[in-house]
Amino acid sequence: MADTSFPGPLAGAAHAAPARTAVLNRFRLGNLLFLNLTRAAAVLVLVLLGGVMVALIEGAAPALREFGFGFVTSQSWNPVTEKFGALAPIYGTIVTSLIAMLIAVPVGLGIAIFLTELCPMPLRRPIGIAIELLAGIPSIIYGIWGLFVFAPFLQTTVQPFLISLFGPIPLLNAVFAGPPYGIGMLTAGLILAIMVLPFITSIARDVFSTVPPVLKEAAYGIGCTRWEVVKNVVLPFTRVGVIGGVMLGLGRALGETMAVTFVIGNAHKISASILAPGTTISATIANEFTEAVGDIYTSSLIALGLLLFVITFIVLAIARYMLLRLEMKGGK
Amino acid sequence: MSNANPFYGRRKSRSNLMMGLCMAASLFGLAWLVMILAALLWNGVSGLSLDVFTQNTPPPGSAGGLLNAIVGSLIMTALGVVIGTPIGILAGTYMAEYGAHGKLSLVVRFINDILLSAPSIVIGLFVYEVMVVRMGHFSGFAGAVALSIIVIPVVVRTTEDMLNLVPNQLREAASALGMPRHLVIRRIAYRAARAGMVTGVLLAIARVSGETAPLLFTALNNQFGGANLNGPMASLPVVIFQFALSPYKDWQQLAWTGALIITLSVLTLSILARVIASRSRQ
Amino acid sequence: MKFKSLAVAAGMAIAALAMPAAARADISGAGASFPFPVYAKWADAWNRETGKKLNYQSIGSGGGIKQIRARTVTFGATDAPLKGPELEKDGLVQFPMVMGGIVPVINVEGVGSGELVLDGPTLAKIFLGDIKTWDDPAIKALNPDLKLPSSAIAVVRRSDGSGTTFNFTDYLGKVSPDWKEKVGSATAVEWPVGLGAKGNEGVAANVGQTKGSIGYVEYAYAKENNIAFARMKNKAGKVVSPEVTSFQAAAANADWSSAPGFGVILTDEPGDGSWPITAATFILMHKKPNDPAAAAEALQFFDWAFEKGGPMAEQLIYIPMPASVVKQVRDAWSAIVGPDGKPVAVAK
Numbered sequence: 001m002a003d004t005s006f007p008g009p010l011a012g013a014a015h016a017a018p019a020r021t022a023v024l025n026r027f028r029l030g031n032l033l034f035l036n037l038t039r040a041a042a043v044l045v046l047v048l049l050g051g052v053m054v055a056l057i058e059g060a061a062p063a064l065r066e067f068g069f070g071f072v073t074s075q076s077w078n079p080v081t082e083k084f085g086a087l088a089p090i091y092g093t094i095v096t097s098l099i100a101m102l103i104a105v106p107v108g109l110g111i112a113i114f115l116t117e118l119c120p121m122p123l124r125r126p127i128g129i130a131i132e133l134l135a136g137i138p139s140i141i142y143g144i145w146g147l148f149v150f151a152p153f154l155q156t157t158v159q160p161f162l163i164s165l166f167g168p169i170p171l172l173n174a175v176f177a178g179p180p181y182g183i184g185m186l187t188a189g190l191i192l193a194i195m196v197l198p199f200i201t202s203i204a205r206d207v208f209s210t211v212p213p214v215l216k217e218a219a220y221g222i223g224c225t226r227w228e229v230v231k232n233v234v235l236p237f238t239r240v241g242v243i244g245g246v247m248l249g250l251g252r253a254l255g256e257t258m259a260v261t262f263v264i265g266n267a268h269k270i271s272a273s274i275l276a277p278g279t280t281i282s283a284t285i286a287n288e289f290t291e292a293v294g295d296i297y298t299s300s301l302i303a304l305g306l307l308l309f310v311i312t313f314i315v316l317a318i319a320r321y322m323l324l325r326l327e328m329k330g331g332k
Numbered sequence: 333m334s335n336a337n338p339f340y341g342r343r344k345s346r347s348n349l350m351m352g353l354c355m356a357a358s359l360f361g362l363a364w365l366v367m368i369l370a371a372l373l374w375n376g377v378s379g380l381s382l383d384v385f386t387q388n389t390p391p392p393g394s395a396g397g398l399l400n401a402i403v404g405s406l407i408m409t410a411l412g413v414v415i416g417t418p419i420g421i422l423a424g425t426y427m428a429e430y431g432a433h434g435k436l437s438l439v440v441r442f443i444n445d446i447l448l449s450a451p452s453i454v455i456g457l458f459v460y461e462v463m464v465v466r467m468g469h470f471s472g473f474a475g476a477v478a479l480s481i482i483v484i485p486v487v488v489r490t491t492e493d494m495l496n497l498v499p500n501q502l503r504e505a506a507s508a509l510g511m512p513r514h515l516v517i518r519r520i521a522y523r524a525a526r527a528g529m530v531t532g533v534l535l536a537i538a539r540v541s542g543e544t545a546p547l548l549f550t551a552l553n554n555q556f557g558g559a560n561l562n563g564p565m566a567s568l569p570v571v572i573f574q575f576a577l578s579p580y581k582d583w584q585q586l587a588w589t590g591a592l593i594i595t596l597s598v599l600t601l602s603i604l605a606r607v608i609a610s611r612s613r614q
Numbered sequence: 615m616k617f618k619s620l621a622v623a624a625g626m627a628i629a630a631l632a633m634p635a636a637a638r639a640d641i642s643g644a645g646a647s648f649p650f651p652v653y654a655k656w657a658d659a660w661n662r663e664t665g666k667k668l669n670y671q672s673i674g675s676g677g678g679i680k681q682i683r684a685r686t687v688t689f690g691a692t693d694a695p696l697k698g699p700e701l702e703k704d705g706l707v708q709f710p711m712v713m714g715g716i717v718p719v720i721n722v723e724g725v726g727s728g729e730l731v732l733d734g735p736t737l738a739k740i741f742l743g744d745i746k747t748w749d750d751p752a753i754k755a756l757n758p759d760l761k762l763p764s765s766a767i768a769v770v771r772r773s774d775g776s777g778t779t780f781n782f783t784d785y786l787g788k789v790s791p792d793w794k795e796k797v798g799s800a801t802a803v804e805w806p807v808g809l810g811a812k813g814n815e816g817v818a819a820n821v822g823q824t825k826g827s828i829g830y831v832e833y834a835y836a837k838e839n840n841i842a843f844a845r846m847k848n849k850a851g852k853v854v855s856p857e858v859t860s861f862q863a864a865a866a867n868a869d870w871s872s873a874p875g876f877g878v879i880l881t882d883e884p885g886d887g888s889w890p891i892t893a894a895t896f897i898l899m900h901k902k903p904n905d906p907a908a909a910a911e912a913l914q915f916f917d918w919a920f921e922k923g924g925p926m927a928e929q930l931i932y933i934p935m936p937a938s939v940v941k942q943v944r945d946a947w948s949a950i951v952g953p954d955g956k957p958v959a960v961a962k
Contacts, residue, residue: 027512034514035430041422042431042440045484049443052450052458052481059457079775080798110357118351119358129603131361135535136598137368138542138569141591144576147816149371152823181768181809182823194364199535201361203493206528210497223340225347244493248486251448257545258573266773266810277809279773282451286545287812289453290674291775291801305454312446391655392930465684468904470642552644553671555654556661564642564669574672577815578651579838580930 056309059302066296071303077268077284079292084300086307088268092185092278093311096260097253099189099274100196104253105246107193108200113230115201116208128205135198143262146191147183151263154190155182159275177273181265185278188264192256196249203245207238247316254312257282281308369595376592379585384593388557389571392580398590400557404566405594407559408472408551409541412479417533420484424491429517441492447485455481456546464550472565475551482543483536490532494525538598544569568594641908641915642669645678645691646777647813648832649712649895652932653691656919659926668915675777676801682706682898688908690898693777694801698874705901707950708875709943710894711916713865713933715833716782717843717856717891719821722748723763726842728855731756733847734789734882734890740828741769741786742793743807748826756847763826770820770829773810775802781893782830785881830891833861834931848890849882856889861933863887865894870939876946894935899950906952913947913959920944 064071067084074085115128159180166176211234219229235242265277266287279287281304292298383397390396427437459478464470498521506516522529547553552564553571568590576587643653650672657668673681675692682690683704691711701708718737720730732740736752739745745752749762772779783799797803809824811817814835821829822841833856836843845855854860867885868878880892897916903909920943924934935943947959 027515031512031514034517035426038422038426038430039436041419042426042436044419045423045488046436046440046443048481048484049440049447051462052447052455053443055458055461056454076804078804079802080800080804107357107360110354111361114351114354114358118354127358127362129599130365131358132531132534132538133595133599134361134365134368136538136541136601137595138544138572138591140542140544140569140573140576141368141372141595144587144591145368145371147819149367155823179766183809183811183820197361197364202531202535203490206494206531207497225343227347227350228343230350241493241497244489247445248448248489251445252539255448255451257451257453261773261812262816266812267808268804279810282453283773285451285453287774287810288802290548291676291777293676293679293801302454302457305451308451309446312448316442316445391658392651393655394658464686469686470644548673549677552642552669552673554642554669555657556667556669564671574647574650577647577813579814579818579832579835580651581838583651 053309056302056306059299060306061299063296063299063303067300071300072307075268075270079288079294079297082294082296084296086281086300086304088270089279089281089284089304090307090311091270092188092264093254093280093282093308095185095274095278096189096192096264096280097250099186100192100253101246101250103190103193104196104200104249108197108245108249109204109242111197111201112204112208113234115205117226117230117234128202131201132198134194135202139195139256139259142191142195142259146187146259146263150191151182151187154187155180159186163275174272175274177271178275180275181277183263183265183277184275185264185271186274188260188278188280189274191259191263192253195256195259196253199249199252200245203248204238204242207241207245208234210241211237250315251312254308254315255282257286261286281305281311372588372592372595375585375588377589379589380592384586384589389555389566389575389586390582391555392578392583395582396586398568398571398586398593400554400566401568401571401590402593403557403559404472404551404554405541405568407561408476408479408547408565408567409537411473411476411561412540413483413533413537415476416480416483416536417487419480420487420536421491421529423484424488425495425517427488428492428495429513429521440488444485444488448489450485451545452482452543453545453548456549459546460549470550470552470564472551472559472561472563475547475565475567476561478546478550479540479543482540482546486536486539487532490535491525491529494528494532495521497528498524534601537601541594541598542569544573641667641688641912642671643678643689643691643897643912644671644673644681644687645898646675646693646895647672648693648714648777648893649691649932651834652712652923652927652930655926655930656915656923659923660915660918663918666911666915668912674775675780676775679898682900685900685904688899688903688905688912691895692898693893693895694780695873695875695877695879695894695896696898697877701875706875707899707901707946708877708896709946710870710876710878710935710939711897711919712927712935713861713880713892713894714931715856715861715889715892715933716778716785716830717833717836718846719818719829719831719836719841719843721821721823721825721827721842723765723825724761727840728843728845729757729760730842730844731847731853732844734785737846738786738790738793740767741771741805741807742790742796743769744792765826768824768827769805769808770811770817770824770827771805771808772802772813772817774812777801777893777895778814778830778832779803781879781881782891784879785891788882837931846890848886848888849884850886850888852886854887854889858928858931858933860887860889861892862936864889864892865933865936865939871942876939876943892933901949902951902953903958906958909950910958913950917944917959 075087076083076085162176163178166172215233219233260280261283266279267277285301289301387397388400431437456478463474503516506520547567547570554564554566572587572590575583653670678690678692681687749764780801787794787799811820814831817829817831818835818839821827845853847853863885864880864883867883882890920940927934948957952958
């Protein structure tokens, strides 16, 4: 499939009919044009997105030169003395995204399975659209809703329950240590889970519906239950697409700004408890960028943005590696 | 079906349990939507009136609407999508159809995936440096360009994914009939992948329609109306952001109403796009 | 061919936009969020009266300083005044436009609005985390008649950089050597304790929801949202309430003429009636603007605002500048000149 030009014999046979030559030439020209058009678009994307990266690296350079590797390992974030370290935002970004994915991946895939395998036909489209609508709600609305509606609810009901439930269990009681503020890393993770859900669901649903019915029917034919069909036919067939959807969701979770900013509590501290306030990379940038006047301060914030890219790269690399192993296992 | 297998009952109940969980997941997802929409309706509907669509944003203490913000959002979102979508689709096509394993595709795919998670404020900064500072003033056009840079990675990703899902047999069959490559892509692959690609564009519009951060440093905002793309331009998200965090009740009311309008618009848009996609399939 | 028509449309759109638009941009300013409502109100009234459009947007004080330096706006606005050398370096003129007050807001069971009294050192100790409960002896000594609960104090502060934080921490630094040494004052600081909330509204919401909490907001937020505030003991040792008269008293006692660019910080001012955490907000303009016509129009707007904007400001709980200061500001405008070296402002 990869070759892009037409082999000689076709052109060679053209002398038989001049009309055919004209058509073939037009085809070849059209193909060349389209190929170059798409390639130009790819190059443009590279230039544009590469430009963003270059601008970022340039902006981050002064801070990285000043703090060196200590930027990643230091927890201090002091605008007055201009000493900056990114450990707390890195920690918060990873913890909140982890909470979000722990909830959103099973729920999102569950909804996609429900929509493609179980749901009565007339309801499929409305429910699908309803879930996708969650993606249409601007993140700032999630933020305001989270702050004024969701956080007070968590503070009075869910969080005291969690604290008393896990209180007697060692280790877990540190993860769910009080007091219940309402806002904090758990709340941010939950809001992120809701925001990421439609991305995972709609992609998963789209790829689930590409499974050839013959495959499923064959599985049902040999007596498989619904779950067995999903587990052994649908999921393996669509693995790559599902992981693509999860990546898209994770991407949004890592970079989500406004919603998190409102509900995470924005404290540059690392706490074992997920009920405690924390901060994320993008929340820190959003909170402080407009008011950061000093050069090192601004540069540190841009360096945070660069760090987010590095984290994303690591996540992607791990995902790719896992995919590769899956393929090698399945291929033999 | 009579089944003597003693494991069948256990398998059956296991299946039922998992399917039940899937149904519960759907209810869980819908519950969030209902809760958020209820809060939006509760706070937003009382502010809905004709004035919202015919008057510009007011100073505190006066009556007014969101006309300038709605117009600005429509212009910038539309322009951003119109610029970003063709570039994204074409680039995604190149990566899926022509140079799937070429160096260019590898690099673009890599950068694209990373930028999917870029905090949008960073993209705003980039456009600020490249356009706003050079032009010497904020402009709606700069806002649209910033939005288009957010659209591109989403569209590239979904286009490539969806084209990769099109069975190769389709392409091979068309090629065997003598169809040139570009027509195979446009007539066969695009048609097969259309629903997914439309979803990608919709996701992009949805993401862009609520973006605040990249507009703050590019389009700024404008309390007066006007479709002058060369000057500061209002947008719903920025207005919502400013008004929701103000102390004044009338501004907060407009913020909730604006939130309701954005959300309802995206709902209408998704339904419309779905209907069009399913019509053209028949 | 859907993509074709899309591509053509995109191409045409870009071509159309690449051509320089004929319409001139309106005068625009950007910066501090604190005066945004009152500037928006003035701009609307001015537009109705003269038909001219002045667009002000809140992007934060730091943003205002950055934008005026980058010359992307006609004027910038900041709550944290620039110092003389900085003004010189960038060729900027700075003058105050309007004032307001910052108040401590509380949510303590059984304590109503204005009942609690605090002084500077105590406030600093609370925000340092040295005073941890409401029935601490230091608070009790200031409020002998109040029944204070033994609950823990939850500190709520801004997470974003803010002119409000600048003035609040400046005050704490003036009254507490400990604060000055450990934390310092800036638009954003490394807070020893507390929960960070975005914007004044975020602080107001968190204080409203969290029992036993204390925060600081601009007075308008406390008043419009009906949140309980604390009274303060000022430099003269008198207990004052946050209100127009006490903010004005602080401004009246300030020495405006000797500070370059009127860069007076109004915290901890002397005088029996002075509210201790009062703040002014400033406008920044280039001495040699790129577009002298736009600068002249902006000055007309400020002139109009000084003359007629007072009642509108008070309606939104801002304090107009005293007449003596306004006169000095008008004189300072002569530093803004066109390419011919003549002041762009029309002398009154």
